[in-house]
Amino acid sequence: xxxxxxxxxxxxxxxxxxxxxxxxxxxxxxxxxxxxxxxxxxxxxxxxxxxxxxxxxxxxxxxxxxxxxxxxxxxxxxxxxxxxxxxxxxxxxxxxxxxxxxxxxxxxxxxxxxxxxxxxxxxxxxxxxxxxxxxxxxxxxxxxxxxxxxxxxxxxxxxxxxxxxxxxxxxxxxxxxxxxxxxxxxxxxxxxxxxxxxxxxxxxxxxxxxxxxxxxxxxxxxxxxxxxxxxxxxxxxxxxxxxxxxxxxxxxxxxxxxxxxxxxxxxxxxxxxxxxxxxxxxxxxxxxxxxxxxxxxxxxxxxxxxxxxxxxxxxxxxxxxxxxxxxxxxxxxxxxxxxxxxxxxxxxxxxxxxxxxxxxxxxxxxxxxxxxxxxxxxxxxxxxxxxxxxxxxxxxxxxxxxxxxxxxxxxxxxxxxxxxxxxxxxxxxxxxxxxxxxxxxxxxxxxxxxxxxxx
Amino acid sequence: xxxxxxxxxxxxxxxxxxxxxxxxxxxxxxxxxxxxxxxxxxxxxxxxxxxxxxxxxxxxxxxxxxxxxxxxxxxxxxxxxxxxxxxxxxxxxxxxxxxxxxxxxxxxxxxxxxxxxxxxxxxxxxxxxxxxxxxxxxxxxxxxxxxxxxxxxxxxxxxxxxxxxxxxxxxxxxxxxxxxxxxxxxxxxxxxxxxxxxxxxxxxxxxxxxxxxxxxxxxxxxxxxxxxxxxxxxxxxxxxxxxxxxxxxxxxxxxxxxxxxxxxxxxxxxxxxxxxxxxxxxxxxxxxxxxxxxxxxxxxxxxxxxxxxxxxxxxxxxxxxxxxxxxxxxxx
Numbered sequence: 004x005x006x007x008x009x010x011x012x013x014x015x016x017x018x019x020x021x022x023x024x025x026x027x028x029x030x031x032x033x034x035x036x037x038x039x040x041x042x043x044x045x046x047x048x049x050x051x052x053x054x055x056x057x058x059x060x061x062x063x064x065x066x067x068x069x070x071x072x073x074x075x076x077x078x079x080x081x082x083x084x085x086x087x088x089x090x091x092x093x094x095x096x097x098x099x100x101x102x103x104x105x106x107x108x109x110x111x112x113x114x115x116x117x118x119x120x121x122x123x124x125x126x127x128x129x130x131x132x133x134x135x136x137x138x139x140x141x142x143x144x145x146x147x148x149x150x151x152x153x154x155x156x157x158x159x160x161x162x163x164x165x166x167x168x169x170x171x172x173x174x175x176x177x178x179x180x181x182x183x184x185x186x187x188x189x190x191x192x193x194x195x196x197x198x199x200x201x202x203x204x205x206x207x208x209x210x211x212x213x214x215x216x217x218x219x220x221x222x223x224x225x226x227x228x229x230x231x232x233x234x235x236x237x238x239x240x241x242x243x244x245x246x247x248x249x250x251x252x253x254x255x256x257x258x259x260x261x262x263x264x265x266x267x268x269x270x271x272x273x274x275x276x277x278x279x280x281x282x283x284x285x286x287x288x289x290x291x292x293x294x295x296x297x298x299x300x301x302x303x304x305x306x307x308x309x310x311x312x313x314x315x316x317x318x319x320x321x322x323x324x325x326x327x328x329x330x331x332x333x334x335x336x337x338x339x340x341x342x343x344x345x346x347x348x349x350x351x352x353x354x355x356x357x358x359x360x361x362x363x364x365x366x367x368x369x370x371x372x373x374x375x376x377x378x379x380x381x382x383x384x385x386x387x388x389x390x391x392x393x394x395x396x397x398x399x400x401x402x403x404x405x406x407x408x409x410x411x412x413x414x415x416x417x418x419x420x421x422x423x424x425x426x427x428x429x430x431x432x433x434x435x436x437x438x439x440x441x442x443x444x445x446x447x448x449x450x451x452x453x454x455x456x457x458x
Numbered sequence: 459x460x461x462x463x464x465x466x467x468x469x470x471x472x473x474x475x476x477x478x479x480x481x482x483x484x485x486x487x488x489x490x491x492x493x494x495x496x497x498x499x500x501x502x503x504x505x506x507x508x509x510x511x512x513x514x515x516x517x518x519x520x521x522x523x524x525x526x527x528x529x530x531x532x533x534x535x536x537x538x539x540x541x542x543x544x545x546x547x548x549x550x551x552x553x554x555x556x557x558x559x560x561x562x563x564x565x566x567x568x569x570x571x572x573x574x575x576x577x578x579x580x581x582x583x584x585x586x587x588x589x590x591x592x593x594x595x596x597x598x599x600x601x602x603x604x605x606x607x608x609x610x611x612x613x614x615x616x617x618x619x620x621x622x623x624x625x626x627x628x629x630x631x632x633x634x635x636x637x638x639x640x641x642x643x644x645x646x647x648x649x650x651x652x653x654x655x656x657x658x659x660x661x662x663x664x665x666x667x668x669x670x671x672x673x674x675x676x677x678x679x680x681x682x683x684x685x686x687x688x689x690x691x692x693x694x695x696x697x698x699x700x701x702x703x704x705x706x707x708x709x710x711x712x713x714x715x716x717x718x719x720x721x722x723x724x725x726x727x728x729x730x731x732x733x734x735x736x737x738x739x740x741x742x743x744x745x746x747x748x749x750x751x752x753x754x755x756x757x758x759x760x761x762x763x764x765x766x767x768x769x770x771x772x773x774x775x776x777x778x779x780x781x782x783x784x785x786x787x788x789x790x
Contacts, residue, residue: 038601038646038664041662041663041664042646042647042664044662045647045658045662045664046647048662049647049649049650049654076533076534077533077534119534146707147711198710198713199711199713239480239713240480241480241481
């Protein structure tokens, strides 16, 4: 471009010089000719400046550790991906569970913005039996204080659930996540107010059973309202408490089962991904109010991180025998967890994970990446009422389903660089009940490993 | 209850231990010739604000043709404050992007114009073409330097000053139009901003006369030699009122409202006014007016409101697509 302008300039000046010579012969003074040449030179200079300014407005294509981005003005398209390849080993399980390699997540993400108002995100999932859609939504960004999001979105209730799949500290999320909505279809208003110290979300959704995605279409013609207030009061003040966040989230709706689905969780899973509780008696179905409440908090300071949440989920459940309701109860499930982590190589960590590795791992070089140690303890308790009333009335059989799970996990994460993470978790989950005669089900003891690539 | 109260009191007492001085970054989007003014003012404000609040503030500057700068803010440039050449450009940010309220001009004294200026002529030493007043700029053979009114606020002041002069002298808008048409036939280069035109005239040696901001003319003489240029004061000129405003939506998003408002208010302080006077802007504060008044030539000044019915009308009539400037310039 510059070369072209230069060549054009030289050519123009040559023409001017010859024209100038001709005009000089016709009486133009040397002073006038000098001015004309200066004017042409200045015009070329201005043209060059304009061309350079225009080049700045051309689309910018960048490929970096953050993925692919094509941007021009307010329009942007980005491509990112998350791949997690896990190894799962079950210890002392008497071969009831297969040790296996598995892809936990294979998620390309297409996201971007169309002008200032509209942005979008589409994330399919290729891990598992078939391709599914994880996230698919459109944002109308009226203002940072109020953005309208519509589509398939993460429900706002669970704190760890809201953490990105690539940013979670442990290989699997903790027990409270089993009681909050996963993804659901609906519309939500969200935003940051009070100088970005308070984040809010309020939404209207199809409604989901605990720990699960909503169905592609609503199965009971009933809806769910959910909301969350989360404050980071010291966000703008700096200091030790800058990344302290405290919040409360809740949902309320109605879940009604039918002949196709009982609208209840397909199973509550331990962090080892094994079901330890399901409403396994015949004729049990959701039939009424479903309410969740979750106080939650996190605190990050330098390399130290702490996350705590509590969830209570109450669902009205019926047991129907021969077309008649023989038992109806509000069944309360509660779960909590406390998780801590420390990056021993000193990098800062936050709710969105480790943003930068100080010395990325290099073959033959000095860098070893970043190392993080983490530990977690949590419990999930099923309402005693779920097991009351004997075989004819109860919702779950205590000889097969556990009343409580208590789980701890110790883990180490090795961030080779910003894009690659290796993780190792040991998890032990013990249970109350779940075996014949009221005996406790055997502990889950697992070693999970993960190779994660995200960009 | 006592335990709770004790805990709250302890937490309140402990809070100052965690409270740190904040640091802020502001972006001041301004017009072309204010570089030197705001460089000096920013340093003074940051020092004063640090002493007063303990907070650190860093101010980034962006300069260009005023109209072009306003469009950049409308298009998303995250300006905490705008300090533009004319109220009409700030108005366009309020109306096109709704980033600030329409009555923004009422928020600060003097209609949000902390300093004023006017338009003068800068000519080469000895005034070889004998320029004395506006009429001389429309004569054949006189080369006139002025920026593009489509992108430059200063150029709009120039254009309207010339129009009003001819309107008063020869009678009516038709004569005004005829006069600026003749004048623009003498303009060989249209820069996008006033600083670009200074470069064209002063550094590239093009043209016989530069229609210039008064402060820019003083600065050119100071920087490039008082023996090389001289200032000619026309018989009539315009009271140029560069205006300033916080960009509400940006400061609320960034959490910088308090410091941005303090920044603009400081322009009206004794020190702010003194800096304006030192940089050849006409101060509005009494003390600085008394101190610097004698350096500015006496000239009959008219305002945009009395001559053109305000900026909204002036922009529509003259600088919008198809306005008088397009009519005369595209014809040429």
